[in-house]
Amino acid sequence: MNQNVNESLAQSFGLSAEEYGRVLAIMGRTPSFTELGVFSVMWSEHCSYKSSRVWLKQLSTKAPWVIHGPGENAGVVDIGDGLAAVFKMESHNHPSFIEPYQGAATGVGGILRDVFTMGARPIANLNALRFGRPENPRTKRIVDGVVRGIGGYGNCVGVPTVGGEVNFHPSYDGNPLVNAMTVGIARKDKIFLSAAAGIGNPVVYVGSKTGRDGIHGATMASTEFSADSEDKRPTVQVGDPFTEKLLIEACLELMATDAIVAIQDMGAAGLTSSAVEMAGKGNVGIELDLDHVPARETGMTAYEFMLSESQERMLMVLRPDREQLARDIFAKWDLDFAIVGRITNTGRIVVRHHGIVEADIPLGPLNDQAPLYTRPTVDTRKQEKLNPARIEDRYGLTRALEKLVACPDLCSRAWIWDQYDSTVGGQTIKRPGAADAAVVKLEGLKRALALTTDCTPRYCLADPEAGGAQAVAEAWRNLTAVGARPLAITDNMNFGNPEKPEIMGQFAACIRGMAAACEALDFPVVSGNVSLYNETEGKAILPTPAIGGLGVLDDAARAVGLGLPPWLDIVLIGATTGWLGQSIWLREIAGREDGAPPPVDLAAEKANGDFVRTHILNGTIRACHDVSDGGILVAVAEMAMASGTGARLSAHPRDIPGHAFWFGEDQARYLVAVPDHAGFTRIAEAAGIPVLRLGTSGGQDLTLPDGGSIPIAALRTAHERFFPSWMDEHPGKSRPMEGQTDGNGSQ
């Protein structure tokens, strides 16, 4: 390719005039076409975090149990028994809009590689999905493709998909969010890192062959969308989960030896970023000879080799005396294995192709002089606190509840999780829908991990700081609600165009809120991913800092679910003011999306959560569910639907209007089922924890304090109708009741 390299070509590669000037200064000459490609992807928003880095530094990343925080392929925390959990969440938003199946599938593949590249066997996948309005005809196709893609990849590699969340909102019409999370387990003294070392050591390429797919994907992910974005379909990669499965097994087999010096998956920006990062982190140089790179197509140029985002590939630095051992392992798994270069002491990346030097770049300046922007910010205007007494309730409790449990944001997600293998591996203790967090046991041990993904984007739009704190607090609460000790989070920051001050303001404020919550809850960020430019034709998504939370249970048998057992007292933990601002009730029933979102009292979160966890672990609490979207009444209904056991609820306190009490979304609250409310209440009050008995469980109906009564079976039918009737168009054909079991509490 002999195109003239100049400022206008640089611009078409996504580099600004100022950034191109910096390239010229570093190189001292006009860069080659391939060199310009390397600079443009390494300095893209996606790879360089140039707009977000200054803010991300505010997040708390340390705790005694953190082994590796942000900066490695994934975060690593000590979980006891000499083991570490390795986890991260990553977005694949832009590809999933253009080609939903492959976009979502390769998102799963990419995050799996980030985890097993550190020496961990993946044991669970989760996801956080946001889609546009269901009425938008395009949304249906995207939901179908994304769900099939996540299932198609995860089911085949044999890693259970155990949890996730889904929201709908018009702001995602042209820009769905697909955030995928993987959790793996490694011995804590056998964590593999990417820093290259050992002058002369071989650089080895393993996995799939390189093709022309995904070239400039990282750059695509760093721009807004326009109407012609579908023309970008060739920049979306194609996934091969079978090869990924082989790659996992082959890499783990090799990792059990002492052959690997450093290892890095080829993700965004492919060979370029893996080679640059490995050599850069190790303060060494690297030479690549592209003639040895396994190619799927003929006639590929150096530029194409370096920028391809073909999937299922890894780069490793090996001990030279272990080359044959490694070669044999990859031969056993029928995977390509090629020595494509050497580690040097030059501090440069040198790329040869057909004997010609196609790129020769000093690594120091490529990394250190990457652009870093403190972009201007504007704060979101605070909204007023709504007075619930001034918001009329024209629906009543029964009708509102029936409508809420059926609405797209609160209805059953069974249609989705029924397409994900959640049990492969035989360790899934709490499957999707059974508890507030998924619980996955560690094979052969009593210990288990609790896992969740959370974010409430409408809160983040109304008040990004409160919303950021709420997302972290809700993840912490969901882990607590199964009895787990929350350890750490991964964050996936999805925002609009950072060059707009109001968007950058949302980002900065969300980070402030998250940082405060992480600090107060001792819940550090250990890995993450930033996805900006989530806009189509100038319209930004809701600010969406998706949080993936991880906690640990010393004894898996202690975990509780949310299914309501019969003949227990239902008790509310946490203070209720009747907060209707930004609630689902307000949107779905009153048709309004205004008001300040509920404030997050981090001291109350900590105190209430610690109290709940203690009483789950000592066996007092038999079922637990956090109160979130939809408020108390929706939470009770969810507990009842999960087990098929009804409840009779008592009158609410007189000082709060009924609809505000039952549907308000005050934070830091849990519903718990206990055998003896009097004794439990005494203990809670003595500990200064707000506690209120709401009623008792039993029977097959949900009886409301206003006299209304709904059979649980009817609630379930309403709850389960939306997805099947929308996606499969078999109205009236719901899941058979008989085949269901709750897998928790009530047996």
Next chain:
Amino acid sequence: MTPGIVIFPGINRERDMAIALEASFGAKPRMVWHKDTDLSGIDLIVIPGGFSFGDYLRCGAMAAHSPIMRAVKAHADRGGYVLGVCNGFQILTEAGILPGALLRNASLRFLSMECHLRVERGDTAFTRHYHAGQTFRAIMAHGDGNYFADDATLDRLEGENLVALRYAGKSGAITPETNRNGSARSIAGILSPNLRVLGLMPHPEDLVDPLMGGIEGKPLFDALAAA
């Protein structure tokens, strides 16, 4: 009886199966890589679930032509025990060890959920710890579990009493709603004429511990351990 698990590339439920076998047999099963052909010393060959060779071409088709399948077939022909679950069942039909084929689920979607299986005969080495007519819970997780055979084959299977398990409701009733993947005559598992080979789609190995949500699959492995 000594069990061994055959592993093809892409198989992914071998760990679940090993846990279930160890729980009933009291020792870890032998794991046999598909490039090996020596199955001597193994009395029960288990082919677990997964996506052998990525399910490319057709589920189980590539694995069925792998060299080790000649040894599996010889073992079956000699009257040895063979258990194929999910992809293992698909491989057994592709290899001609069991009749019929597993087609794409009628819903055209992957189905991951609990189901109930009705035991059609309780006098085999696999099902002796259940009794005919009882149902037990199992987990299904497959995209291609829709059992198909021509009417003559189905009539023969039923006539010779070789249908081992059917999809049913908890009480044993068989309706279109309980047959989620659309299998012919609600068939979930079938036996060879000598009753030594069982192929089934759902996963009894994933319900062998109360923490997994139940132990309804354990009697199948206990029965084999006692055979």
